[in-house]
Amino acid sequence: MIKAFLALARLLDRLTLWLCMAAGGTLVGMVLINVVLRYGFGSGSIKMQDLASYSFAVFLILAVPLCHARGGHVRVEVLAERMPARYLPTADAVAWAFFLTPIFGLIIWAGWGDIAFSWQIAEGSTTPGALAACIW
Template identity: 40%
Template sequence: MTNHPRPGGRTRLLVLADRIDAVVRQIGEWATWLSLGMVLVTFAVVVLRYAFDIGSIALQESVTYMHAVLFMLGIAYTLGRNGHVRVDILYERLSRRGRARVDLIGTLLLLIPVCILIIWLGWAYVAESWRVQEASRETGGLPAVYLLKSLILIMPVLLLAQGLSNAVRNWLFLAGMDEALPSVDGEIGRA
């Protein structure tokens, strides 16, 4: 991506958006490996259960943990790749500038407030889980449920960061910086 000097610090904003995108992309790419982990652990659970008559609550719960981590960390990654499902009535018919306006307004009026609300409502819930060092209710289950519940706060923070990056890109594009938006392939923030 070319980064031409512009007045008013726009290039700094674009650099910040690129950095946010890179961090979210790295976390998302790491999280995708959990899908392989889920398959392997599920296979192990089945083999242990039916071939050796051995059950493991911890292994079964680990699949649930990996599933939660995969989705909670993958949400921002998917937003950054423009991969979320849209109910498209008019969006595809709009010009690129029209779509940038819709995306900017949607981010500012919907995404950011919802992320802030999730953080606000989830804070006490996660804090209480940490306070009591919440563990699995199942005998032999995984001990660190409080770490899993921390995703309730991590997910909206990552989503908020990616949303801000997208908002900056759309704002810069609407202000005349064509290189702020991704190319047609939908990939945002290619460093």
Template identity: 35%
Template sequence: MSPAKHQHIIQTSIDTLTDVSGRLLAWLSLIMMVLLCLVVVLRYGFDLGTIALQESVTYLHGSIFMLGAAYTLKLDGHVRVDIFYRNFSPRAKAWINSLGGIIFLLPLCTYIFIISWDYVIQSWAIREVSTEPGGIPAIFLLKTLIPLMAFNLGLQALAEILRSAMVLISKDEASHTDG
């Protein structure tokens, strides 16, 4: 199997994983909206409140935000200053994307993963619970989203770097065969 084919398989596999998780997270948005409406109706309509229900909205929001970062990157929905970028050729964009991923995004994901690891392990060790009476007894699960986000985003960054490399390689191969 050629390196380009192997690279394509890895990139496609990561993209598929990110796409499936992103679509599942979209359903969490709907669930979060329903729960939030329920919290409001119970609180203001019936003068009833439950901390666990309110915290579940926070857990869902955290899950969507943290785990959805990779999906956003896959869809090219991240924040970027497009004043110059939008006018660049596909090759120039591939250079910027690959270098940005290698120099900035992968090191950031690695840093977040490493720096959060002990924090999450300590939370798991004590099975950290909510400080609110009646809250969700699983803060350790919420904190686990931090290294998971770094891992997922790092994987998708790798897929984006491979995608950009394929653009650069195909352009280089085309220019070598023309001459």
């Protein structure tokens, strides 16, 4: 049983490292798009702005698990100073079980139909001249 938990922990550590590299690559891409091309070379387009917006969204999504794994998430620490050392892991587990998981589940459940329909009709950006639909 302990070996299974250790294997799961190693797998999650590898996944977190992969997310870190993917988030870092996305951040580098955003910097190249926004700063270097637009401000350095004076070239830009609506497609690049759209790509930068999507890159930022992907960066945030990939950075949240990494931030949580490293203990960098934001919390209100009114009670933590007076509580024993085991308080923080317990508070994190309660927050994940009762707040974050249901909210993430609700977001996925409520939005999945719209996402599937958008992919089905190959909907592109609403901005004229922006990124077109991606047809696999």
